[in-house]
Amino acid sequence: MKENLSTIRHRINEIAEKQNRKSDDITLIAVTKTIDIDRINEAISLGVTNIGENKVQEIQEKYENIQGQPKLHMIGHLQSNKVKYIIDKVGLIHSLDRMSLAKEIQKRASENDVIAEVLIQVNVAEEESKFGLKVKDVAPFIESILEFENIKIKGLMTIAPYSENPEDIRFVFKELKSLFEEIKERNYKNVDMKYLSMGMTNDYEIALEEGANMIRVGTGIFGKRVY
Template sequence: MDVQYNVKRVLERIAEAAHRANRAPEDITVVAVTKTVEVSRIMEAINAGIRHIGENRVQEFVKKHEFIPAEVKRHLIGTLQTNKVKYIIDKIDLIHSLDRLSLARELDKRAAAVGRVIPVLIQVNVSKEATKSGIFEEELESFIEQLEPFKHVRVKGLMTIAPLSSNPEAVRPYFARLKELFDRIKERGYPHIDMEYLSMGMTNDFEVAIEEGANIVRIGRAIFGERYV
């Protein structure tokens, strides 16, 4: 599997999708999903131009962290348990999976202890699948209001995981809906959040996600091939 070629091809596909949506390709961030990927192959992706990597599991993130160049941004894209926050709070650049107040409270406490404000995305379960984490859209604005006291947590946008489908068009409505929520919350002008990032789209559907407004896409298999356990 030629990682360098795969990165080049993914970037080409992102550019094509961006142009279809009258958007600038450079406004879209690729997060290479490195779950189960060894450091040597992650370095191949970095050498090919990847500047953001995303891990699903804290234990794996911590194990690899010291081997990744400092200039590469680290994303935690999987479900985060409160008892694991302390291991990453001083290392992570963006958490994609804030989905409950207990996690916000722990993030706030741990971030205050290390003297930083931790950037997060709220995970929204647009499809309402029981197997997925995330806030339902009906609860989203109430959840945002409840985050106001946490001065060391800064919401930077929204994330969702679409239902798995072999047909990208089947998931377009979920991406369109999250973009609507993103825009509505941005218009509300909450003083304690910044609606900057819309993280949606993976290997199966990232082009549709870009067409619907994603500015972060999380791509694993299209870069590293089939390797998940």
């Protein structure tokens, strides 16, 4: 794990340097889906400060035993009826993609007196198997939830199609970056286009080259998952 983290950090530094970016401005999220608490805590001891979970149940099960104070990210599809279980536990929800979920996040955040920070999930490649808004629907969706006082939109997220050759999916990251800049220029109130969450173990280097400043890496850190 130590070696894996070192390799990823080295690649982040290399790519950032080439682009005159600061590597400190790039957030590495360790995706801990199916990973046991001891290995999560080992990763934290090795300097991991951001943890990403795909399932609400795993957040609930692990939350009390996570050492240190890493920022928790809900990166998987979020069912509206489960928002109440994580609203006070996660620092960033990556998967807001529909009005019913926005209403539930607003309701639960208001009840808990918190501001829920969220990313809008975009299905750039329009894969039927994936969640997320179509590119053309993102701005209208953002405009429809601007009045939700307990929701703060912090950026965009996408999951690219899997490809043996990551070059084949570069267009996905390019398109999301373009949308990110377009929305930033609109200066919506309650919207802070800070995070562009894209890139996973297989394609994070291409995503970084196209402007990602938040990557979600699981297998690349922890090795193959055991289900």
